[in-house]
Amino acid sequence: MAVLGRGTAYGSCSLLHALGTGYGASLSLDLPAKVMLRDNPDRQEIVDPHGLLPAVESTWNEAGLPMPESEIHWMVRSEVPAGMGLKSSSAVAAAAVLALCDATETELETSQVVELAVRAQLASGCTVTGSVDDTWAAVTTGWKVVNPQVPIDQGIALEGEWPDSSEWAVFIVERGERTAEIDAQSFARAQMNFQKALMAIQQGALDNAMTENGRGVAFSTADQTGRKICNDLLVWGARCAGISGSGPAIVFMIPSVNEAAISRILDTLSSRGLSVFETAIRTE
Numbered sequence: 001m002a003v004l005g006r007g008t009a010y011g012s013c014s015l016l017h018a019l020g021t022g023y024g025a026s027l028s029l030d031l032p033a034k035v036m037l038r039d040n041p042d043r044q045e046i047v048d049p050h051g052l053l054p055a056v057e058s059t060w061n062e063a064g065l066p067m068p069e070s071e072i073h074w075m076v077r078s079e080v081p082a083g084m085g086l087k088s089s090s091a092v093a094a095a096a097v098l099a100l101c102d103a104t105e106t107e108l109e110t111s112q113v114v115e116l117a118v119r120a121q122l123a124s125g126c127t128v129t130g131s132v133d134d135t136w137a138a139v140t141t142g143w144k145v146v147n148p149q150v151p152i153d154q155g156i157a158l159e160g161e162w163p164d165s166s167e168w169a170v171f172i173v174e175r176g177e178r179t180a181e182i183d184a185q186s187f188a189r190a191q192m193n194f195q196k197a198l199m200a201i202q203q204g205a206l207d208n209a210m211t212e213n214g215r216g217v218a219f220s221t222a223d224q225t226g227r228k229i230c231n232d233l234l235v236w237g238a239r240c241a242g243i244s245g246s247g248p249a250i251v252f253m254i255p256s257v258n259e260a261a262i263s264r265i266l267d268t269l270s271s272r273g274l275s276v277f278e279t280a281i282r283t284e
Contacts, residue, residue, distance in 0.1 A: 003075075004037040004068050005103025009094035009117075010282055011080035012087045012137035013172075013244040013251040015201060015209045018148055019187035020194025020216050024133035025145045025201060025209070026087060027162060028282040029170065033078035033091035033138075035099045037068065042075040047082070052089055055124040056096040059116050066104045083177035085245025089126045090134035093117035098139075111153035113139055118152065128182055134245075141282050145201060162206055165281035168239075169256040171266075173229065174275040175248040180221055182246050190216035207240035207253065214242020214250070223247055229274075236268060237261030 011031035018024030046053070053074045061067065074096070080088040094117040101108055108116075114135045121127040121135070132155060133146040145158040162168070187194070193216030200209035211230070218227035226243045233241035233252045238261075241252035254262055269276050 002039050004039060004070065004072065005099040005101070006034065006036050007095040007098025007100075007102060008032050008034045009091045009098065009138035011091050012134055013210070014085065014213055014217070014242065015143055015206060016133075016145065016197050016213050017187065017194065017217055017220075017246070018129040018131075018133060018146075019182075019184050019220070020190065020213070021198050022149065023145050023147055023157060023198065024129060024131075025143050025158075026133045026137040027143045027206070027210075028137040028141050029086075030280040030282045031080045031086065031091070033076070033080050033088065033095045035092060035095035036075040036077075037099045037103045038073045038075055039070045041073045044075075046074055046076055048076075050089070050124040050126040052093055052120060052124045052126055053096055055120040056093055056100070056117070059120040059123060060097070060100055063116060065100070065106055067100075068103045072103070081172075081174060081249065084174065084249035085178065085243065085247050086172070086249055087131065087134040087138065087245065089121055089124075090117065090131045091138045093120045094135055094138040096120075109153070110139055115152045128184060141284065143201075143206070145198075158201065160204075161283075162281050163204075165283055167256055168253050168281060169262055170251065170253050170279050170281060171276050172244075172279060173250040173252070173269065174277070175226070175250065178246060178248055180223075180247075182221070187216070187220040190219040193219065210240040210242040210251065210253070212242075214244075217243040217245075217247060221247055226250060233265065236265045238265065
């Protein structure tokens, strides 16, 4: 029994939904997904409803890249909640590609890792947009505004880091897995919010971008409960709050020095029966 290769990638939260303006942007979070290739099956059953891992293998083979000589089995240990808009598929796909790189001593550029992971996600049907921005966030720190309509190595329009990231407390409100079908056409009706989010990114107001993007997603997915939670969080002292991805998870941030406000927010959410956990902006 041996581990043949290892790969780690990360979940993220949305600053700009790609269905809103045609450009997407995600901020990398400290939510690791670790994937290992083994020569024997894992005792823990892998939950892979879209067949993402077989799609990674197929994409790898189609690219003419070498496979390990022995029979391979996947092992996944992910801290990214699945089906909530926190980019779990992008993290697992990218980590799987990196595990194959490690197992076969294959050196790829970061853009090539992203391309293979995006192709696998599209092939498995677990993404509408290609999740290019999410996949960049899975393997690099900070955020990138990405145009998914051009070659991946040419698609980064803007990029940067969240200012003073260590001084922010980051929380995620879990609201179960997504149940609503995503209607791409509905996002066009929230163009004003998404344009405001893009302009905020251009101006360096990333907190405003998260909030405006979340409002656009709430409108596009008819998630009025999510919109109300975000509004309440802002009133209670959060600097920004928005639905991530297509939901339903909500990410909110507040300067970590505001301990009283943080305590008040967490107590209030708990009293409403909402599950919350803390993470951080990834810096390395």
